[in-house]
Each structure stands twice: as C-alpha cells, then as structure tokens.
Amino acid sequence: MPVHEDHVVWCRACDWNVAPELFVFGLDRTAERRAEVAGQRAEEVYQELVRTGDFGRRSRWTAARIAAYALSCGVVGASVGLAGGAVALLVTGWWNPLSLSLGLALLFFSAVLRPWVPPLHPELPTLDRQAAPRLFALLDKVAREVGTRGVDLVVLEPGFNAYVTSRRPRQRLLCVGLTLWETLTPQQRVALLGHELGHFTNGDTRHGLVVGNALGTLAWWRHWLDPGRWRGGRLRYWFGHGVLRWPWYAADGLLRLIDRLSLRDATRAEFLADELAARTASSEAAHGLTERLLHADRAVEALDALLMDGLLDWRRKPWREAARAALDLPDHERERLLRVSQLKWHYEDDTHPPTHLRLALAEQRAYDEPRVTCTRQQAEAIDRELARAIAAVAARGPLRMRRK
Template sequence: MRTAEEEIVSSCPQCGVEIRTDRRFTTWCAACEWNVDPQGPGEEKRGPAAVRRRIAQHYGELLFTELRAGNSGGRSVSGLFAYAIALTVHGLTCILAAVGVWGLIAGWGGLGMVFGLFFLALAWSLRPRLNRLSDDDRVLLRDEAPELYALVDEVAAVLGTRSVDAVVVDVEANASVTHLGLRRRLLTLGLPLWEVLSPQQRIALLGHELGHFTHGDTRHGMVVGTACRSLSTWLYYVRPMPNPNVVQAVTNLACVPLRLLVTAVMALLDLLTARASQRGEYLADGAAARTGSTEGAVGLMDRLMVTDSIATTLQRETNSRRLRRTGRGGEQNADGLWEALVAHLDSVPESECERRRRVGALRGHSVDASHPPTHLRRRLLLDGTPVPAAVTADSVRAERIAGELADVRATLARDVVRDGYGDL
C-alpha cells in the first residue's frame, strides 16, 4: 500500500483531468493517455528474433479473432510439413552416420578411416538430443515436496493429463514444462515468479504449464524440437570466422550457401510452427482459468506484464545486500530477499498496473517471441464466461508448500546475493 507521502495529485497538461499517482512511478493520464508510454516503443530491431516476434504477433491477433468467435482453430497441415522437414534433417544425420561407417569399413587401415571418423563425429554432434537434468539443477523429488506434487497431480487430473515426474526450481521469473528422455515430464518453476503470485494465481500457472501437455506444441516437441537443435549446431559449424586469413576467407565464402540454406530452413520451421504455438498458448490460458479460475488466470497475466519489475527489484535488492554484507559469505544479508520482492510488487498501485497494460497493448508485449501478445491473452479470458476454480489451496495447504520450498528458497537467495541476479 502506498503512503500519503508517495501520492501525487496534479492536473493533466493535455486534457486537464485530475491525476492521482505514485511518485515512484510514471505520471500519466488515464482519460487521454498522456505520457502513458514516455519511453516509446523504441527502434524495431532486425534479425531472426524480430522476425519471430512479428510472426507471433500476426498469428496471435489472427487466433484471438478466431477463438473469440468460438472457433477452436484446429490443427493445420503446416504441422505436417514441419514434421516432414524435421524428419529430413534427422535423415541427413543418419546419412552422415552411414557414410562414416562405410568410410571406416572401406578404408580400414588407410586414410579412408580418417574420412569415416570425421563423418561419424559430425553425425554424433548432430544427433537428436533428449532433455536431461544437469548437475546444477535444483530438483525437488516427490518425497521432499509431497504437498507440492499433490497440488500438481490435482491440476493434472482436472486437465485429464499425466502429472510430472520431477520439479526443478530456479531463479528465472518464468515457468515451463518439457520432456525428460522419452517419457518423463519436467516442471520448472521460477521462484521469483512463484513468490509474487497468490495461491490461485499459482494454480493458474500450473494449469497453464500442464495445459501444454494436453494441447501439444509442435515447436517444442521431440521431433521438431530436436531438429531445431541440430540445425543450430549446423549454423554454429558454418558461422564465419572472425578476422580471417586468406584460407579462412575462402572457407567463409564457401560456407555462405550452406549457411543461407540452414538459416532458411530454420526460418521455415518457425513459420510453419508459429500458428500451432500461438494456439497452444491460448488453449493453455484456458486450462489456467479452468483450474485456478478466470480471476486467477487474469491475475497471472497482470504479473507477467511486470516481470521486468521483478528483475529490476531483485537486482536492486541484491546489490544493496552485497554492499552492506556482514555475514560470512553474505548469508545473513540474504534473509528477507523474497519477502522484499513480494512487498514491492504488492505496493505497485493499480494505476501503474493499468498503465503497463495499455503500454503492452501499444507495443504488443509478449512474454517472449513464441507467445501471443499478453493483452490479447488477458482480453480473451475476460471476454469469455467467468470460470470458477476447479482446484483451490487454503492457507494450510499454502503453508505446507511454503515449508517444502523453505530450503531451496534460502539456498537460491544466498546464491542470488552472492553472485548477483542475472549473473547466475
């Protein structure tokens, strides 16, 4: 809650309406939108990321119109083309492996073995890689967090899908699901985002992430996803060498056609999977509303609009704690880090939240280049019939889950203070 000292009362210089705002945030007018976006959208960046964002906005707006009209926007044939291209990429890897084996057999004992080993090594580096846990992942197992897993299981049951096999907690202001190996499922929870959500918003977050399993996502699926990784490896191999000598300059020039081909194939896969990816996000938002209520899902959207504030607040808090470090290894100064983050986010006035929503609509804000515009996702939820929560978490349940996360909260707070947020 803001104090009287923090409130500013003024008149809009454009329309004269009285403005009440918080001195910590931008002064703007809700009536005529004066100064709603003082920084402006900035210059549009070029490159693959900018192209992906424009494609995401295009399909996001198109699917918003379809879904709002009641059309579920079924799967398109573009997904089949994406699978065909991905299988072609994997087929090329198999051909390289076969050539390598032939080279070993045909050139046994001679220079042909070098030829064969080279192609085998190339095929091995381009092989489809399944996701796996790393040694640095902070994994919560079922016996360590039974209440959290029970909540995830309940959300999965409501959505009619299988629950996850492992939960990883990290310091990103995000959450995601993915496959581990061939059949296992992994849920990654970003503690900064989890901390600033209410119990129902957390359930909506779980519903959204598990909703991806029920609706599918071609871009991040096993076939297409691993093909994209193989193409990224190809692109790494044919990247131009900096400050080349004569031989390297010739090599760079020779690699240009292959580099253009790989880039074109990656862009084509992005284009073919963009619509399905946007559709999956909208349908996952519907899953969030069914499990955590429409109100919880909309509240989650509002929090996603201020993820930059989460990062800024954590950077400020960690920097101040590092400067006044008094405990051994900085452990003492890590106390209250997450509470300070929550307090700041809760103190943001509704006027600032509304300003950010309008700025998001003006700029086409999205979580990343694979998501539809956030304001359209929020609007689609509000335009539909309000849905009550199918899963709830009372104070007792919330406290139990908090207790299960206590150790990892303390560990991550110490890591953030020690290393600085954004440097982990």
C-alpha cells in the same frame, strides 16, 4: 487525477501522460514491426476464438505444422544417415584407405551432430517425486484436470519465468523461476501450472519431443559448425571457412525455417494454454497470473538493484517480501501499464501473443469456481519442501534475477 508517490500522473478520460516516454521518443522500429506482425496473427486468432468459443481444442494440423514435424524428423534422420553411411564404408571398404578415412570422418560428424538434449544445469536444483512429494501431488492433480500426464523433474532457477519441455520420450521437465513463483498467490500458482502443462494437452509443437528437440539440436549444430570458431592458423581457417561454411548455412537456414513454421501455431497454443489455466484455477487467478507477467520487468529491475547494492539476501524472507512489494501497485497504475502495453504491443517473447489480448480473452470466459484449489496451508507446505533447494542455489554465490 489520482496522485500516487513514485507513479506517473495521468488522465483516464483522455490518456494524457499515459506513456510519457512515447510522447518524447515514440515507438522504435522494432516495436513497430512487432506490432505489425503480432497484430496480423494474434488479432486473427483472438477474433476466431471469441467468435467460435472453441477454446479447449488442440492446435490444428495445418500445413505449417506438418512441415515443421517433417523437417524435424529429417534432422534426426540426418544423424542416423551419417552413422549408417559411416558403418557401411567401414564394413565394405575397410581395406581401402580412402573409404576408411571417409567412414571415420562420417562417424565423427554423426557423433558430433547427433540429436542433442541440453544437459541440466549442475548448479540448479532438480527435484523429483521423493524430494518434493507435495509439489508433485499438486502437479499431478493439475495434470489430470487439463488432460495430460504430469512431469518427471522440476528445476528451480532464480528467474521470472516458467516453461516445460520434453527431454526424452518418457521424461518431461518443468522449470520454475523462483522470482515469479514467490510473487504469485497459491491459486495463481495453480494457474501457472495449468498453463504450462496445458502446452502438452493442446499439442504445442515447440514444447514437444520432436520439434522442440530438433530446434535445440539445430542450435547445437549451428554453434559447433560456426566458421568463426576455427581461427588461429591457415589450416584451421581453411577448414572452418572452406569445409564448414556451407553446412553452417544449412543448419542456420533449417533452424530459422522450422522456427518460423512452428511459430504459426504458437499464438493459438498460448491462448489455449491460458484457457486451460482459467478452467483449472479460475478466471480470476489466470487473469492475475497474466498481469504479473505484464509487470515482470519492474520486479526484475527492482530486485536486481537491491541485490547489487547488497541490501537484500534472497535466501531470507525479506527477499520474498521485496519480490511481492515490487508488484504491489495501486489500481490506477495497473490500468496505466495495461494501456501502455496496448501501445507497445507488449508480449513475453516472439512465441506469445500480446499480453493485452491475453487479458481480454481471459475476460471472455468466466470460470468462477476453480477445479483445483491450493490452500495457504498447502502452499506453505510446498514452500517448506523448496526451502532446502533454494538455500542450495543461493549458497553457490550471488544470483541475478534473470528473465526469459
């Protein structure tokens, strides 16, 4: 058995000591439930894609997807309906105090419950094409390869994550976590961009304008309608628990329903995005990207410890070296962590299939030649574009390596 300092000694032949913590504590109830739910859905999709090989197709129009779109349109229609009813009462009953009061109340609620787009974080730099032309040139090249339009804004944050979203009908946003970005090779960065832009190509509802904004709007409604916010006096308590209680239940239930309906296609959408990443950047790059996500917790914990102890300034080069060193593991340890992920059914969040299935599916198709390449010189030029934005974030104070 290979012995590496600071790493677990285990046997590849019989899995002895592959996960010491599981032998002592076992899987908790949450992990068991995740394994059951994820296994039922992800295994079905995995076997289907391996059997049929139709990786590149868009997500299907299932009954759940149609219902999620219909309910999401209803969220927008509710605000429009309230505003229309308010205007009708104010115009037709302006002489009636009751109609006037009710119209003003409906107008107020329609303004509060309007479709909500979360604002950009004021302390995080937002880049456009003029600020980062080389980065956007790479994004456009990847977008053309995956068959979609590029993004309009790029937001940088210190987390170990990346995601895309549609804020307005013609505005797409890409958020890149710098901790993840710095640990990737140039070609793995292409795979990351291919995966995220692939969500637009495959029709992933949760990243789209309709369902994605509906989920955000309902979360906003649930926040402001929460009866617990109305404390400090009998009148406030009566208003919160007597008037807002049932609207809060409706918003919370609708949010859970749309979230559950849209999650049915999320597993397939993630597999398809992985396929587009492999086709764009090569299977090796896509496999390396997914494996990086498998070890994300290790990198975040190591960097958090160094930053809290004051041993690291993430504005400087040593931070980048420490981020990469946190994931510089011997092959024997990488294999062990992969087997542990199979036991724990590791995945990024509830929208992602188990990581070991993503890695297994990536090995089913061999894309040896990348269709979009990023040389080391191009990567260094992009880093120079991002340097000023990174310094602007770090200048605002110490930042933790959040993971989403």
